[in-house]
Amino acid sequence: PVAVSDPSAELWQSAARVLDTNWSGDHMVPSRRLYPHQWSWDTAFIAVGLAFVNPARAWRDLRSLFEAQWPDGRVPHIVFDPATAEDDYFPGPGFWNVPAYAGRRARGSTGIVQPPLHALAAWEVYRHAAAHGADGVSEARTALAWLYPRLVAQQEYLTDRRDAGGSGLASIVHPWESGLDNSPAWDEALGNVPADLALLERFPRRDLAVAHAAHRPTDLDYARYIGLVRNYRDGGYSDTDLTQRHPFAVECPAFNSILGTAELALAQIAGVLGLTGDARRHRDRAREITAAIARRLWDPVTRTFRARDARTGRLSPARCVSGLLPLMLPDLPADRVTAIMEEARSERFGLPAPSADRTAATFDTRRYWRGPVWINVNWLLRRGMLVHGLRGEAEELRRAMLRLVHEHGHYEYFHPETGEGLGAPTFSWTAALCLDLLA
Numbered sequence: 001p002v003a004v005s006d007p008s009a010e011l012w013q014s015a016a017r018v019l020d021t022n023w024s025g026d027h028m029v030p031s032r033r034l035y036p037h038q039w040s041w042d043t044a045f046i047a048v049g050l051a052f053v054n055p056a057r058a059w060r061d062l063r064s065l066f067e068a069q070w071p072d073g074r075v076p077h078i079v080f081d082p083a084t085a086e087d088d089y090f091p092g093p094g095f096w097n098v099p100a101y102a103g104r105r106a107r108g109s110t111g112i113v114q115p116p117l118h119a120l121a122a123w124e125v126y127r128h129a130a131a132h133g134a135d136g137v138s139e140a141r142t143a144l145a146w147l148y149p150r151l152v153a154q155q156e157y158l159t160d161r162r163d164a165g166g167s168g169l170a171s172i173v174h175p176w177e178s179g180l181d182n183s184p185a186w187d188e189a190l191g192n193v194p195a196d197l198a199l200l201e202r203f204p205r206r207d208l209a210v211a212h213a214a215h216r217p218t219d220l221d222y223a224r225y226i227g228l229v230r231n232y233r234d235g236g237y238s239d240t241d242l243t244q245r246h247p248f249a250v251e252c253p254a255f256n257s258i259l260g261t262a263e264l265a266l267a268q269i270a271g272v273l274g275l276t277g278d279a280r281r282h283r284d285r286a287r288e289i290t291a292a293i294a295r296r297l298w299d300p301v302t303r304t305f306r307a308r309d310a311r312t313g314r315l316s317p318a319r320c321v322s323g324l325l326p327l328m329l330p331d332l333p334a335d336r337v338t339a340i341m342e343e344a345r346s347e348r349f350g351l352p353a354p355s356a357d358r359t360a361a362t363f364d365t366r367r368y369w370r371g372p373v374w375i376n377v378n379w380l381l382r383r384g385m386l387v388h389g390l391r392g393e394a395e396e397l398r399r400a401m402l403r404l405v406h407e408h409g410h411y412e413y414f415h416p417e418t419g420e421g422l423g424a425p426t427f428s429w430t431a432a433l434c435l436d437l438l439a
């Protein structure tokens with residue numbers, strides 16, 4: 001008989017191999033060369049895929065991340081691997097110089113956050129535990145019980161300390177906190193951030209040594225990024241009076257949709273742990289966050305969700321993929337669901353959705369978050385479709401994502417016109433989410 005190769009089986013195996021290669025003992029790296037440490041929201045996406053092939057590693061990875069949680073509840077966006085040289089990534093632990101009160105493990109971390117996707121990830125790993133037998137279930141319950149109070153502290157940090165605009169939404173204090181690093185959504189707010197180009201002479205860009213300059217942020221933006229870190233750091237990473245003390249505070253629709261989704265995942269987890277009062281509170285919080293997103297971040301003129309500058313009150317003029325992610329929220333009003341799907345299907349996006357509006361002057365097919373397709377945000381978008389019962393659209397998107405990865409590889413991101421793989425070639429979250437899409 002002729003051996004018939006099964007493309008799904010091949011893809012599954014190559015994805016599992018990427019996750020094996022990128023495992024570093026007690027955590028996963030996003031990619032060996034470009035990102036040799038642990039990144040916060042990567043850990044969540046990765047756990048979703050590890051749930052199928054190695055749940056013990058999913059729990060270990062989440063645990064490694066939350067061991068570096070600060071006493072105020074913030075979960076750092078990077079936990080640095082002490083075994084990796086300081087100059088392998090800039091800005092490294094020396095530049096972040098986090099205060100002693102952050103705790104021993106957090107000393108080797110950054111002081112900013114990323115989208116709080118971990119409750120959803122923990123719930124997903126738990127949901128699949130039964131497939132790994134009785135031991136898998138008992139491991140999952142123990143892990144959930146350990147994580148739950150930490151996940152709650154993470155939410156409370158974001159909803160209390162980070163409500164810079166007093167609107168019931170969390171503000172990000174740095175574009176890196178969005179995970180959509182140099183999205184055009186930040187351009188207008190970044191215009192108010194001083195750019196000290198001399199900083200780049202003192203701290204040369206390490207990212208340009210390992211990635212194409214045409215894919216990466218410009219020097220002007222990079223100088224602002226470093227200046228923002230320095231300002232937040234020099235203020236002791238305090239969130240008091242943020243809008244006066246810090247030149248960047250923005251309410252992102254994707255970050256806040258994930259914040260709301262996390263409350264719903266926490267409600268499920270609380271249910272498993274027998275905490276019914278907590279579960280009710282989490283559901284109420286999710287409804288409040290949804291209402292705040294629908295009120296604060298909706299532009300009635302263009303019928304799209306936008307980022308809002310908490311300092312100036314202005315909505316960003318840029319249409320970005322982040323504006324499609326409120327679809328993840330089940331209580332989103334029906335007219336907003338319709339508007340998001342119309343925008344997603346329009347010539348500005350299309351499926352899989354590029355990171356930014358194809359018709360905008362800022363659209364750039366190769367530059368980081370300003371045009372390329374990312375699997376992680378499309379995976380979130382697909383979840384949103386399923387939440388609203390849009391099964392046909394969800395299936396179409398699932399197939400489109402798998403086609404892209406099957407034809408081009410487990411790349412970090414993809415050219416929005418040709419599908420060419422860009423950035424790191426064996427990228428953990430692309431591989432992990434493929435496993436989920438194939439399962």
Ligand code: 9YW
Nearest residue numbers: 030035039041042179180181207
């Ligand atoms: C950087 C690790 C991270 C992701 C971010 C992505 C990128 C880091 O890589 O940022 O140095 O530019 O934008 O979402 O977590 O994969």
